[in-house]
Amino acid sequence: MATGSGAAAAAADAEEKESGSRMITLTSNEGKAFVVTEASARQSATIRSMVDDGGCVDKGFPLPNVDSKTLARVIQYCDEHGNKEAHTVDERAALAKFDKDFIAELDADKAFLYDVTMAANYLHIQGLFALTTQCIADTIKGKTPEEIRTAFGIEYDLTAQDEEEIKEEDTHA
């Protein structure tokens, strides 16, 4: 009994290793191909479901919404999280440090940060999306509406009726 389940687990393990070692090609909207491990690509729920559905693994995945610069940065995140283990405290701390440095670097270039956020949303990379949206949210926190408009280059388009409602809300809150 014990031997049987052990053998099954070993087989499952071997299978996982095999699938994890497959390589997958992702193509940016500029036609540039990036070859990544399957474990790395599986960070993206979008690609994961396509792979599991037995999709075109060999032909690779064209990503018409992502440019090369953004894709390279997204793959950097996926490689770190997909190919490294996170079982021990040290391993998790290393990943947390990677995330911290990764987002600090992105935060310096807001336009690029938004591109990466959009790509993370499109590819459904949960961890990366949480990381970037939290970073943007932290920027908004504590700012007045005027400061937010300046920071995000948003045009003021509220109507007189909106302003009236806002004034009303403000009186009570």
Place this chain on the structure above:
Amino acid sequence: MNDDVVAQILLRLPAKSVFRCRAVCRSWRRITTAAYFVAAHSRRRPLQLLGYTGPNDESLRDDEFLVTSAPVTAVPAVYDGDDTECRRFLRRNVRLCLRGSCDGLLLFERVNAESMLICNPATRQLVNLPPPQRRTCSFFAVTVGKTVGESVYWGRREVDDRSRIMAFDTVSERFRAVAPPPVEHADEGPLLDMDGTFAVAAMSAEPYLDVWASDGCGGERWGLVYDTKEKRMLSCSHRSRSNPWNAAYRESLITVKPRTPPLPPNSEPWLNFY
């Protein structure tokens, strides 16, 4: 960035920042006031306790109060009356009377202004109700009933003991009258939702509180399920002790208790109603 991504970002903000974001531009305003956003945002927030100052404040009338809120984690297990952790929930001393609550929303009446507003304490959103048409209905007819299961109940308004509890079935969208429990109208207390069972509290012999529960179908049969004088559960008068409804109800009372602040050992159970 599209609306979905903006919504995901703004969901991560505290209520105060979301409030400011409503004044940024039209699209942010649309996103942050959408029902799905408000619901998703309040699910992410820590639970808040609402408190109010009562008649102690001399500037207030007996039934007026100021609303404060504090995160549940900031409230010590034994509340010692120190309100330093509380945050005043309404910024100005708007004089309000709480008229009812439903699904986490509060209905307030503005004192001296004859208008009402609905407030979502989780998001700090306030909406004014259109003024009532005084010609056809009295002002205080605007009350929020107690929602239990698929029905909304309103307590008896008339002092006449023969009057009935009004119920509105949200599925069939019909009103119906429910016979009240056998207590005098004057003793009737708040309507309660006991884990899906409609119940009425009554104080026939102060300071003791009885709880009457309907038979679960929102129907006409009532059983006295709890009295604080004897401090024990009573079997229902019209059903046997072993019937499943009774057992389920007893269980529901027990499961209600842990949601209230922890009790000191050996103390009596108590009921909390709002």
